[in-house]
Each structure stands twice: as structure tokens, then as C-alpha cells.
Amino acid sequence: MTGTNKLNKVAIVGGTHGNEFSGIYLLRKWRDTPQVIERESFSVETVFANPKAFEENKRYLDCDMNRQFATDDLNNLDLANYEQSRAKAINAQLGPKGAAKTDFIIDLHNTTSNMGPSLILLQTDAFNRQLGAYVTVKMPSAVVVLEDHIPVHEHSFLSSISEKGVIVEIGPQPQSVIRQDVLDWMEEMTGHILDFVDLHNRDALPELPASYEAYKYHETLKLPENENGERMGMVHHSVQDADFKVLRHGDPIFTLFNGQEICWEGDYEAYPHFINEAAYYDNNLAMSLAKRVIVGVK
Amino acid sequence: MTGTNKLNKVAIVGGTHGNEFSGIYLLRKWRDTPQVIERESFSVETVFANPKAFEENKRYLDCDMNRQFATDDLNNLDLANYEQSRAKAINAQLGPKGAAKTDFIIDLHNTTSNMGPSLILLQTDAFNRQLGAYVTVKMPSAVVVLEDHIPVHEHSFLSSISEKGVIVEIGPQPQSVIRQDVLDWMEEMTGHILDFVDLHNRDALPELPASYEAYKYHETLKLPENENGERMGMVHHSVQDADFKVLRHGDPIFTLFNGQEICWEGDYEAYPHFINEAAYYDNNLAMSLAKRVIVGVK
Numbered sequence: 001m002t003g004t005n006k007l008n009k010v011a012i013v014g015g016t017h018g019n020e021f022s023g024i025y026l027l028r029k030w031r032d033t034p035q036v037i038e039r040e041s042f043s044v045e046t047v048f049a050n051p052k053a054f055e056e057n058k059r060y061l062d063c064d065m066n067r068q069f070a071t072d073d074l075n076n077l078d079l080a081n082y083e084q085s086r087a088k089a090i091n092a093q094l095g096p097k098g099a100a101k102t103d104f105i106i107d108l109h110n111t112t113s114n115m116g117p118s119l120i121l122l123q124t125d126a127f128n129r130q131l132g133a134y135v136t137v138k139m140p141s142a143v144v145v146l147e148d149h150i151p152v153h154e155h156s157f158l159s160s161i162s163e164k165g166v167i168v169e170i171g172p173q174p175q176s177v178i179r180q181d182v183l184d185w186m187e188e189m190t191g192h193i194l195d196f197v198d199l200h201n202r203d204a205l206p207e208l209p210a211s212y213e214a215y216k217y218h219e220t221l222k223l224p225e226n227e228n229g230e231r232m233g234m235v236h237h238s239v240q241d242a243d244f245k246v247l248r249h250g251d252p253i254f255t256l257f258n259g260q261e262i263c264w265e266g267d268y269e270a271y272p273h274f275i276n277e278a279a280y281y282d283n284n285l286a287m288s289l290a291k292r293v294i295v296g297v298k
Numbered sequence: 299m300t301g302t303n304k305l306n307k308v309a310i311v312g313g314t315h316g317n318e319f320s321g322i323y324l325l326r327k328w329r330d331t332p333q334v335i336e337r338e339s340f341s342v343e344t345v346f347a348n349p350k351a352f353e354e355n356k357r358y359l360d361c362d363m364n365r366q367f368a369t370d371d372l373n374n375l376d377l378a379n380y381e382q383s384r385a386k387a388i389n390a391q392l393g394p395k396g397a398a399k400t401d402f403i404i405d406l407h408n409t410t411s412n413m414g415p416s417l418i419l420l421q422t423d424a425f426n427r428q429l430g431a432y433v434t435v436k437m438p439s440a441v442v443v444l445e446d447h448i449p450v451h452e453h454s455f456l457s458s459i460s461e462k463g464v465i466v467e468i469g470p471q472p473q474s475v476i477r478q479d480v481l482d483w484m485e486e487m488t489g490h491i492l493d494f495v496d497l498h499n500r501d502a503l504p505e506l507p508a509s510y511e512a513y514k515y516h517e518t519l520k521l522p523e524n525e526n527g528e529r530m531g532m533v534h535h536s537v538q539d540a541d542f543k544v545l546r547h548g549d550p551i552f553t554l555f556n557g558q559e560i561c562w563e564g565d566y567e568a569y570p571h572f573i574n575e576a577a578y579y580d581n582n583l584a585m586s587l588a589k590r591v592i593v594g595v596k
Contacts, residue, residue: 176579
């Protein structure tokens with residue numbers, strides 16, 4: 001292991017969305033018990049990304065903070081609302097994006113969807129492929145989602161500040177609630193990720209499987225709308241809570257409020273996730289669809 | 299059946315809380331298909347109680363509307379914020395409380411708790427006892443909750459405007475989400491209630507069971523707090539989602555963020571409900587506890 005691959009500075013971010021409580025309460029917990037997140041081979045800092053949204057018990061005040069980290073937007077001084085300003089401050093603290101002083105960011109999120117403990121990887125370099133393998137070995141209930149359809153630097157997520165940033169996404173949890181099962185999953189997955197970084201740094205990774213299953217983002221579906229953009233229906237009861245269960249051409253996917261069922265017309269085996277996520281109603285989004293892929297680890 | 303017992307005017311209220319979507323979307327649906335809620339023996343009107351909170355995707359703007367219907371508050375002209383004003387307007391429309399022109403109010407609510415389809419009765423006169431029996435016969439998954447620990451007129455709920463008002467409370471549903479299963483349960487329960495009123499009016503009720511099981515409100519528990527009133531813990535994972543499952547002295551009930559388990563010290567068999575309801579975090583409430591009772595129907 002050469003020194004250039006070593007990750008010296010790690011940041012754990014919570015409360016990027018103010019009503020996703022698990023990360024916020026874990027940051028508080030770790031403030032009192034920092035040894036839980038400390039490892040020998042790197043330094044770790046924690047960031048409470050959106051404290052004002054938490055105070056107001058909202059996802060955000062002005063706009064979704066986790067879409068404010070596109071490089072052009074970070075450099076656009078005219079974007080000055082609360083989340084856009086916090087994004088610039090966090091970029092100054094952890095970044096700057098493209099030449100970040102932080103080698104690795106873990107951004108902690110909750111979803112109202114039944115996604116269980118999910119690890120979202122933004123690229124599939126050797127480090128991230130191994131990280132996914134390690135986490136799924138240590139935590140068999142974990143699901144790996146790949147959002148590597150665009151390069152990391154083109155993402156507008158907070159975790160894209162660092163080249164190797166990841167998102168921990170755990171549900172189902174209603175907004176503004178703390179569920180112990182979800183909190184425990186988040187703490188466990190974060191611990192495995194920190195262990196992995198430490199083992200990576202010390203060139204001490206255990207034998208990993210040659211490959212594993214993951215879900216690669218493909219497209220986002222909208223809720224049925226009428227010509228005025230009003231919702232005409234909802235997620236079909238057979239799809240509700242069925243995150244990462246296969247959806248095939250002809251399967252029911254929506255129920256209109258008038259009772260009519262709408263079937264999915266796609267031509268591939270789709271794996272829905274973020275199904276009926278509360279925060280996506282702003283844009284009338286119903287779910288994301290992924291394709292199942294096999295990730296080679298070597 | 300004498301004419302004085304007949305219920306001539308019924309109101310169905312949705313959106314008393316702006317982020318409880320099932321009632322709001324059912325009102326829209328029934329606007330297009332009024333025959334679903336019409337019955338021969340009474341007139342029915344619908345009321346969208348808090349449209350501004352729905353627009354802002356919040357429970358309320360200024361205060362919880364479903365606590366603004368105490369008689370003194372309705373008569374207190376100094377209480378003039380948005381929900382207090384809407385409460386007075388709704389009381390003028392459906393009431394006035396104590397001498398209401400509306401004979402029966404059904405107020406439609408959602409909870410993030412795993413309460414299933416619940417019917418909350420505010421009194422246990424013969425009408426309400428029979429109503430509970432009818433609904434549980436027609437809908438075996440339904441649960442009847444009695445909040446008859448104080449007289450109806452002392453309640454501050456919207457449905458207390460009419461002497462016989464009830465609350466339909468369906469979950470689990472995150473705030474600001476539409477789940478089809480929850481929507482379908484709400485529509486089914488509302489239909490059974492309307493059928494019951496119609497059968498009651500026509501003196502045509504079927505044979506009902508002599509008694510049935512219900513849960514009578516007893517007390518409300520707070521989340522563990524430190525001396526500054528900050529949350530120190532959360533609902534124990536074994537209690538999460540276990541609404542209407544018995545809780546006994548010594549059972550774990552909370553987990554502190556430091557890992558310590560707190561057990562329940564009560565001296566009766568308690569039936570928790572509204573467990574970890576998101577809206578109750580404002581007041582650091584953890585759950586309500588009921589006692590199991592048998593309701594005689596005659």
C-alpha cells in the first residue's frame with residue numbers, strides 16, 4: 001500500500017436534511033463517546049450540516065441542501081440562500097470539491113422508504129468496490145446502490161466534495177422520528193465503513209468475495225399527473241414497501257384515485273427503491289428504478 | 299326509533315392536520331364521486347379543515363388545530379392565530395359546539411404509528427357502543443379506542459363540536475405521504491360508519507355482538523429527558539410498531555442514547571398506541587397507554 005492511497009482525513013456528516021433524525025442523534029451520541037468513531041490510521045471530524053432546518057423540524061429552509069454541491073453552483077456567488085450558503089461553508093470546511101482536504105466523507109441520511117440499511121456509492125473504483133464487498137460481508141442485510149451513472153465530480157451531493165464520498169441511507173423511518181432499529185443500523189454500517197477505511201489504510205483488508213450483488217440506478221419515475229400537474233394517483237399497494245424487489249413489464253405500479261391500475265411498461269427487470277419517499281413529493285417523484293448488477297471486487 | 303334519535307346532518311372532515319394526506323385525497327376523490335359517501339337517510343357535507351397547512355406541507359401553521367375546540371377557547375376572541383381562527387369558522391359552519399346543527403362528525407386522521415385502522419370514540423353512549431360493534435364486525439382488522447375519560451364537551455378535538463363525533467385514525471403512514479393500504483382502510487372504515495348511521499336512522503341495524511374488545515385511554519408517557527428537557531433516549535425497538543400489544547411491569551420501553559434500557563414500572567397491563575408518533579415529538583411524548591376493556595353493546 002503506497003502512501004498516496006491512504007485516507008488521512010475522514011468526515012461524518014449528519015443532518016444534511018433537518019428532519020432525518022438518525023444521523024443528527026448519532027452525532028450527538030458520538031460527541032459524548034468519540035472513541036466509537038475514532039480509528040488509529042486517520043483523523044475523523046463530524047459536521048452537523050443543516051442545524052437550522054433541524055431547529056425548524058424541516059427537510060430544508062430554502063432548497064434541498066443535498067443538491068447544492070455542483071461545482072458551478074459552489075462557485076456561483078449569486079446562490080446565497082441558507083442551504084446554498086451552508087453548502088459553500090461546508091465546501092470550505094471539507095473541500096474544496098476537486099481538491100478536497102478531506103479524503104473521505106460519509107453522509108448520513110434517512111428515507112421513509114423500506115430500503116433497509118443501504119450504502120450508496122457514487123463511483124466504482126477499486127476502493128468503493130471493495131468497500132461495498134466489506135460492508136455486505138459484515139452486514140448481510142445491507143444493500144449496495146450504485147449511483148455511478150455520472151462521474152463523482154458531476155454529482156451535486158454533499159458527499160461528492162471528496163472524491164470517495166458515500167451516502168448511508170437507512171429506512172423506513174418517517175420524517176421527524178427516531179426509530180431504534182434504523183438508528184442501530186446506521187451506527188453499525190458507519191462502524192463497518194470506518195473499519196474498512198482503517199483496514200485499507202493499514203493494508204490489512206481481509207479476504208473479500210470475488211463479486212457481490214448491487215443495484216445500479218437507471219431512472220426515476222413520476223407519480224401519475226393530470227394536465228395541470230396534479231397527482232392523479234399513488235404507488236400501487238403491491239409495490240409499496242417492496243424496495244429492491246423485481247418489477248417486470250406488466251406489473252401494477254400505480255393506482256389512480258379513481259381506482260384504475262397502471263402497469264409498468266418498461267422493457268427490463270427493474271428494482272424500485274426510494275419507493276414513495278416523502279421528500280420526493282415536492283417533485284411528484286414516485287420511485288427510483290435500478291438494474292441488478294454483479295460487482296467484481298478485484 | 300323516534301325522530302329525536304335520527305341523525306340528519308353528517309360532516310366528514312379531512313386535513314385537520316395538513317400533512318396527513320389520506321383524508322385530504324379522499325375528500326378530493328369524493329368530490330368527483332359523491333355517491334360514495336351519500337346515504338338516503340341523512341345529508342352529508344365535507345370540510346377541508348386546514349388547507350393552508352396542506353399548502354405548506356405542515357401539520358399546522360401556528361398551533362395544532364385539533365386542540366382548538368375547547369368551548370372556552372372557541373369563545374375567546376383573543377385567540378386569533380390561523381388555526382384558532384379556522385376553528386371558530388368551522389365551529390360556525392358545523393356547530394356551534396353544545397348546540398350543533400351537525401349531528402355527527404367524522405374527522406379523518408393519519409398517524410405514523412402502527413395503529414392500523416383505528417376508530418376513536420369520545421363517549422360510550424348506546425349509539426357509540428353500537429357503532430364500535432358494527433365497525434369491528436364489518437372490518438375485523440379495526441381497533442376501537444375509547445377516549446371517554448372526560449365528557450365530550452370537555453374535549454378540545456374538532457369532532458367534539460357534535461355530541462357524537464368520532465375520529466378515524468389510520469397508520470402507519472409517514473407525514474406527507476399517501477400509502478394505498480392506509481387510504482383504502484380509511485375509505486372502508488368511513489363507509490362502514492356511514493352505513494351504520496344510515497341503518498341507525500332507519501332502525502335497521504343488524505344483530506350485533508353482545509360485547510367487544512376495546513382500548514380505553516389511560517395515560518401518556520414522555521420520552522426520557524435530561525434536566526434541560528432534551529431527549530435522552532428513544533422508544534425501545536421491542537415496543538416500536540407494537541401498538542395494542544400488551545406491556546407489563548418490567549418490560550423494556552425506552553433505550554437511552556447511551557445504550558441503557560429503561561423498563562416500564564407501571565402496575566397494570568398497558569396497551570401502548572400512538573407509539574413514536576412524529577407529531578408528538580413537539581411535546582416529547584413517546585406513546586399513549588390504554589387498558590383493555592370489554593364494551594357491552596346493549
